[in-house]
Amino acid sequence: MKVAVQSEDFDLNLELSRMRAARNDIGAIVSFIGLVRDLNDGAAVTQLTLEHYPGMTEKALLAIVKEASSRWDVLDATLIHRVGTLQAAEQIVLVAVCSAHREHAFLACEFMMDYLKTQAPFWKKELTENGEHWLDDKASDHDALGRWKTNDL
Amino acid sequence: MKVAVQSEDFDLNLELSRMRAARNDIGAIVSFIGLVRDLNDGAAVTQLTLEHYPGMTEKALLAIVKEASSRWDVLDATLIHRVGTLQAAEQIVLVAVCSAHREHAFLACEFMMDYLKTQAPFWKKELTENGEHWLDDKASDHDALGRWKTNDL
Amino acid sequence: MKIKIFYFARLKETLKFSSEDLELPEAELSLIKLKGVLAKRSEVWQKMLLGNLKVRGAINHELVDDHALIVDGDEVAFFPPVTGG
């Protein structure tokens, strides 16, 4: 299991190669990459700045990976989140899950993204044609979290 | 949109790069890779041979991509399935979906895998320590399909 | 009518046929009736097409059920449930 908070970009193939190395028991890998979109709520996004809470962030990401691993058969998982200033089309976040079975890989990956969106201490500030502003949290992200609430983190 | 049936291996990064080239409107990419597991129903798998129905396969894959694109906001999608003889840990299938929003990317990717598992004309023959045999279809795959049945393909 | 038939996977191996061209007196025929015609060839054909095996059919590259109608020029295929992915 690997979690990382970093300003550098990540490489999906590299992360998958590391997880797959020297093992033949993986049947399914589901990965999610979140990118900076050039348009948010109708305004052109020039750049995005990501702030985080250094002392807490890695702990929160580890807790998410651990919780996912306790709910599903996860052979390995990687969660990388970038911080600092990013341009349109740059990669923000990677969640990758290896499992024997595809249902487990899909569920664990979605779960991790939904939890990350509402529980990990990152904040986005957008620079658009209309100036700079902090993003508000989305009701849809809180709704997405709802379906996993058999027990809380 | 791209579908392919091929004996050669595929490269996830290469496929994602192609889909991402010259566009800034992608917010989420979900990808699935299916691999040859060394163990199936308790027997060690030495190799896997994939047969398909050449005239029908690409049509079936295209129909799956089209159906997914009609149900969710899919900016681009790639579906590659290998045929021929594969060894343990080799890649079998790739489904990758680009969307503005993560829910759409996840749903479209899962949908495509569930449909492919039950609708695309591929057949697996395993060579294990106990000899060679054709795989049977799994009830769990038919169950997985059930949840998408608002209308059929 | 003249049709072409393909066999795949376990069916192809056991029947020792991968494809054939067939001429039939009927102008149209349901998939299940075609299975019946083929099953008369021998015990093996009977067992493979009308036995305990689940046999799926396609007409012109579309998955169809047993009641689908085959007409002149069609490409028919018989195979076990698919197991790709």
Next chain:
Amino acid sequence: MKIKIFYFARLKETLKFSSEDLELPEAELSLIKLKGVLAKRSEVWQKMLLGNLKVRGAINHELVDDHALIVDGDEVAFFPPVTGG
């Protein structure tokens, strides 16, 4: 008790504080009571901590609700709802 407080994102920018060490007469205090103490500093503090903004809190790197208790040595953080991913 002595505690450390961190502020993030909009709170940090508006309050012009990223962190502070604070000594308080109480031996323990709920998060909401701490907000009340800080809100007395000025109108801006009042508005940021007890206004319309949703303010989340963490104690020792764990997300907590307003009734969580802070004790000596704790690291407290205030921030808006998270928006990563």
